[in-house]
Amino acid sequence: MAYHNPEGMNDLTDIKCYVKKIKEEKLRKLFSNYGFMEIETPCLEYFDMYYGENEYVNQQDIFKLIDKTGSLLVLRPDMTVPSCRVAATKIRYEALPYKLSYIAKCFRADEFGGGKQREFTQCGAEIIGSDNPYYDALVIKLAINAAKRIGINDISIQIGQVEFFNGLAEQASLSQKECEIVSKMIDSKDSFGISEFLDGKKMEKSIYNHITSITGYFGDKKLIEKLIETKLNARSLQALKNLKSILDILEQMGCSKYITVDLSMVKKLGYYTGMIFNGNTYQMGFSILAGGRYDNLAKKMGKQLEATGFSLSLEMALKAIERQGLDEDMIKSPTIISFSEEMRNKVLSITKDIEEERNLQVMPDSDDLIKYMQERNALMMARCMSMDTVLVYSNGIVENMDFDKWRKTWNI
DSSP states (O other): OOOSOOTTOOOOOHHHHHHHHHHHHHHHHHHHHTTOEEOOOOSEEEGGGTSSSSOSSOGGGSOEEEOTTSOEEEEOSOSHHHHHHHHHHTOOOSSSOEEEEEEEEEEOOSOOBTTBOSEEEEEEEEEESOOOHHHHHHHHHHHHHHHHHTTOOOOEEEEEEHHHHHHHHHHTTOOHHHHHHHHHHHHTTOHHHHHHHHTTOOOOHHHHHHHHHGGGOEESHHHHHHHHTSOOOHHHHHHHHHHHHHHHHHHHTTOGGGEEEETTOOOOOTTOOSEEEEEEOTTOSSOSEEEEEOSSTGGGGTSOOOEEEEEEEHHHHHHHHHHHTOOOOOOOOOEEEEEOGGGHHHHHHHHTTTHHHHTEEEEEOOTTHHHHHHHTTOSEEEEEOSSSOEEEEETTEEEEEOHHHHHHHHTO
């Protein structure tokens, strides 16, 4: 019988569990302050939610199981699809948009390591029911503030627009298969491979130059303004203008210092239709947050609702905080007060109303107390043995005093 965890899934105990819950509460408060309504959805969803006409997540990355009726179910690989399902089928507000948030376990069967887990916590927010670029800017601002709220101040956002490449591919008359091949090369920054693949294909020289140069389309708003002046079809041009609008709003929000434009961001989850972004931090090889616009996802569920949102992987963020030594949300060192059987009534009567306020651990005396104190990083301990004997441990020094003197010294 196996008593260890499945690969890519961890137990959380003691300090790590405490810190994670503190971060969750900080994010929950942030989302609430921005007017988001928290939702909970089942861990299990129908397979068809994620696979069908559009494959939103690679089948190999999904945990699948079959219920007793023969229906194929999945452990949800993300919370964006369930959020859209809830918005399209459960919420009955007439006024849009819906602002939904969540803190939920998700599951991916793909590779793990370096902070990635097969079971992970997604903390995110979705704005469903509007195509206004203001909301795209708002979710990016919220993503930045979410990272900062949990202790990551060096967050860096890379923002792109999937329709820019789609417009180029349309002008180049690339098939869907060819688009997938080129997009993978763009994602891996293989500019030589792109040039080699496109050689011999009939297309305008300017479009060829754009596609082969896209891995270097990295910068700020000036890059967008420069590209708008080049020869592009309406689809790519509209994508750039949309991105410029979002960047203008982010500048007005005071977020520009966190933002970099990266038009080579084309290989994303299948539901993104416009602006996309990643969030990175020092010493992490993977993004800790990601998001974008997905205007067609809810339509599959019976209701046309444009949408934009983001999610943060809390485990990835915690790993970044751990590597950078940034965390301030450690457990406060407790103060321990123990009592002998003789002193139980006395100690409980004076501590009953102050345990929580003073972060006191009140407990029966035992032979393990010194070891207990060391393992819990307690700074002080008082062992109340009798009215004449209270052993006070502090900074490696043990002092013996009577009960009344100890109460006066500790102001109890």
